Amino acid sequence: MSGRVLHAQLHLRDRQLIDQRNGRLLGKVDDVELDLEADPPVVTALITGEQRIPARLIAEIDTAVKISNEGLDLDHWDDWFERHIIDKIPGAGDKAD
Amino acid sequence: MRLGELLGRRVLDGAGDDIGWVADVRLVQDGPVLPSMQAAFRVTGLIVIEHHATHLFGYERHVGPALLRWLVHRRLGDVWYVPWEDVTVTATTVEVVRGRAELQPLEENARL
Amino acid sequence: MRAIAVLACLLTVLSGCGADSEQKMLTEGARSAREAASEVNTVRLISQQLLDHKLWVPSATSMVKDSEQTLDKVVSSFATRQPGSDTVRQTYDRYSDALDAASDAVVETRIALVNGNLAKVQQQVGELQKVGEQLDELGESAK
Amino acid sequence: MKKLLAVTLGILTAIGGFVDIGDLVTNALVGARFGMRLGLVVLVGVIGICLYAEMCGRVVAVAGRPVFDLIRERLGRRTGLLTLIASFLVTLLTLIAEIGGVALALELASGVQYLLWVPLAAFAVWLVIWRVKFSRLETVFGLMGLLLIVFAVALWKLGPDWGQLMHQATNPRPIGHETWATYGYYAIALFGAAMTPYEVFFFSSGGVEEKWGREDLITARANVFVGFPLGGLLSLAIMGCAAVLYLPVGIQVDTLAQVTLPAAVALGKLGLAIVLIGVFAATFGAALETALSCGYTIGQYYGWQWGKFVRPRQASRFHLVMIICLALSILVLLTAVDPVKVTEYSVVFAAMALPLTYLPILIVANDPDYMGENRNGPVTNVLGLVYLGLLLVASIAAIPLMIITKGGQ
Structure with a gap:
């Protein structure tokens, strides 16, 4: 067996x-998320909050899970608080980055 | 199915007798190749424990201070590895083909 | 359930609102005396340092005010005790008088400090010493 | 010089653990009531925090994960949440006390009532978190807090009978009007303060902020073995001063003023000035440490972007948590609650948080997947387990003892 x-x-x-x-x-x-009906049974996705991260986006599993953030909206709340509160305080950093 | 639904389920043997609980799902990265050119994680089996507990702290792999390991194992009772071929997932439980005496202790199979 | 409630009431009455026995008055008096002695000795130490030019007046004043506040709490908490009999009242008065003397000495020291009257502070050091010794003695009269 | 400055993270962390506002008063109080008879507890605490902080430093350097990541991962979502709530409340209560402590230090220096300083102190803490680089922050407040070494000088200048102090230290038992219950209560308070959970949160997160990698293992160790023993030494010096000056005359310590007074007695106005700056820096440093830890714990539990290594706008929830905590601190302090008393209540939550904080550290420091060849050796594991046992005992005994002794009275 390998892998x-x-x-x-x-x-x-x-x-x-x-x-x-x-x-x-x-x-x-x-x-x-597991697909146990498939042959062979496999991991199909990771779930975080309301978001589903398809298994194909998993890049590396180490002491943390690295994913390629394509077509996902994982920054939603961070962006919301950024726009509505943090950006209004002087010195929050450049918009560019 | 979600992992969360599987963990903590009752495990019954062929005769319908209680064996224990699902503690973890073993995966091997040798499944069909995904578009990302990585192999998918294939489900190869279940880790089953005698007594109910949500967390093994990774101690089923026999690492760490002996005393802590002993404490964890005392609480968990026996720990088995059940290959997926022997498992049937029903609506609310997990059934294993073999009887309790024929199960494979996890230690013999620690790092498959 | 009712028995527990009655017992609880009884305990409350005995321990809190009820009159103090001689032993309890002694214990509480001695404890208050020790706490008061601590503040009196602190104020004396502060005054002494000020006279030795080791402290600034504002710091000394603010430190003395802290002690005065703590002492006030000790004095007023002891004052709420109720002597049950005449013998207990004698004990109560003995401690009460000493605590009042402590309070007066500290207040006068604070006033002298605020007015910048160093001669008076010097005089108060002696007074605080006397009051402190008296409280120390009372504090050791019971566990 | 650069090597010297590399250990300031450990020093700042240790100052938060050993000489923050609650500890300043507790150390002096214990010295005044028990002499050096509780000194051994400080020593036990120093060894314990060194042991576990070293594990944290190693995990950060090798695996790059801070402590609360490990807690959630190993304890799971539910037990992790319980740990989060308990340790967050300890940290928040401590933050409240520290802001009060900064204000009290300013009152002692200026004579202006501390309540007026409270909003200013909280704002200053926020401004530093918002604008100042992490490395700058740890250097400035770590080094300024070291001014408290003046207590050691003061102790020496007071010319104590060293033999008697040693005698007290080697006879750990209550004296005079004290009971074993009060003795035990303060032993737990000192031990709990030495191993207070936010130290490992701050230290490990600081390691991530500093971008420690495998090559920084030595830096991590140096931080631990310089910082925490120094913190313990300051703590013992304060205890010693009180033991020499207050124990013989029966003075009980309950205010910050009484803590600083020995320096004035021994070294005059200059000594007092240095102590006041030191107290200001130590409490301000501890306020920064606890405020950041509030953000670190919540951020790491939920996996949000956290840290000062990105701009505030990139870690908006992390910064928002800290702003809310600081605003809460102002509100609580303006009710005129005694800041020193606030830390006493944090003992209750610390009792719950302590074992749950340190267990995952011990587990992960043993995990070969995480640590490879840098995992714990047998000696570290035996000591780690002994301390886990001590923490468990302390956490079980803390609340009953607090009730029996009415908070150490």
Whole structure:
């Protein structure tokens, strides 16, 4: 048998999600979606909050889970508080980055 | 199905007798290749514990201070690894083909 | 359930609102005396440092005010006690008088400090010493 | 010089743990009531925090994960949330006390009532968090807090009978009107303060802020073994001053003024000035540490973007949490609650938080997936387990003892 051995609860659940591209922190893995009917049965997605991260976006599983943040809206609340509160305080940083 | 629904389910043997609870799902990264060119995580089996507990702290793999390991294992009772071929997931439980005596202790199978 | 309620009421009455026995008055008096002695000795120490030019007047004043506040709490909490009999009243008065003397000495020191009257502060150091010793003695008269 | 400055994270963390406003008063209070008879507890505490902070530093350097990440991961969402609530409340109560402490130090220096300083102190803390770089912040407040070494000088200048102090230290038991209950209560207070959870939150998050990698393992260790023993030393010096000056004359310590007075007695106005600056820096540093820890714990539990290594707008929820906590601190303090008393109530929450904070650290520091060859050795594990046992005992005994002794009376 080859391939890396992992445990869904131990290695995936409650781990930090990180944007593979820029290292931004994107939330925690709250649950794991399994397709047990498939042949073979596989992991189909990670769940964080209301968002579903398809398995194809998982880039690397280490002490954190790195994903490619494509077509996901994981920054929604951070952006909301940024626009409505933090940006209104002087010195919050440049809009550019 | 969500992992959360599977964890903590009752595990019954072929005769319908109680064995224990689902504690974790073992995955191997050798499934069908995804568009990202990575292999998918294939479900290979379940880790089943005798007594109900939500967390193993990773101690089913026998690492860490001996005393802590002993405490965790005392609480968990026996820990088994059940290959997926032997498992049937029903509406509310998990059934295992084999009887309790034929189960494989996890230690013998710690790092498959 | 009712028995527990009655018992609880009884305990409350005995411990709180009821009159103090001689022993209880002694214990509480001695404890208050020790706490008051602590503040009196602190104020004496502060005054002494001020006279030795080791403290600024505003710092000294603010420190003394802190002690005065704590002392006020000790004095007023002891004052709420109720002596049950004449013998207990004698004990009560003994402690009460000493606590009042402590309070007066500290207040006068604070006033002298605020007015910048160092001669008076010097005089108060002696007074505080005397009051402090008396309180120390009372404080050791019971556990 | 750069090497020297690299240990300021450990120093600042230790100052928060050993000589923040609650500890300043507790150390002096204990010295005045028990002499050095509780000194050993400080030593036990120093060894414990060194042990676990070293594990945290190692986990950060090797695996890059701060402590609350590990707590959520190993305890799961529900137990993790319980730990979050308990440790967040300890940290918030401590933050409230520290802001009060900064204001009290300003009152002692200026004679102006401390309540007037409260909003200003909270605003200043926020401004530093908002604008000042992490490395600058730890250097300035870590080094300024070291001015409290003046207590050690003061102790020496007071010319104590060292033999007697040693005798007290080696005879750990209550004296005079004290009981074993009050002795035990203060032992737990000192031990709990030495191992207060926000120290490891701040230290490990600070390691991430400093971008520690495998090559910084030595820096991490140096921080631990310089910072925390220094904190313990300051704590013992304050206790010693009170033991020499207050114990013989029966003075009980309950105000910050009484804590600073020995420096004036020994070294005059200059000594007092240095102590006041030191107290200001230590409480301000502890306020920064606790305010940041409030943000770190919540941010790390939910996996939000946190940290000062990104601009405030990129970690908006993290900064918002800290703004809310600081605003809450002002509101609570303006009710004229005694800031020193506030820390006493935090003992209750610390009791719950302590074992749950340190268990995941011990587990992960043993995990070969995380740590590879840098995982714990057998000696560290034995000591780690002994301390986990001590923490458990302390957490079980804390609340009953607090009730029996009515908060140490």
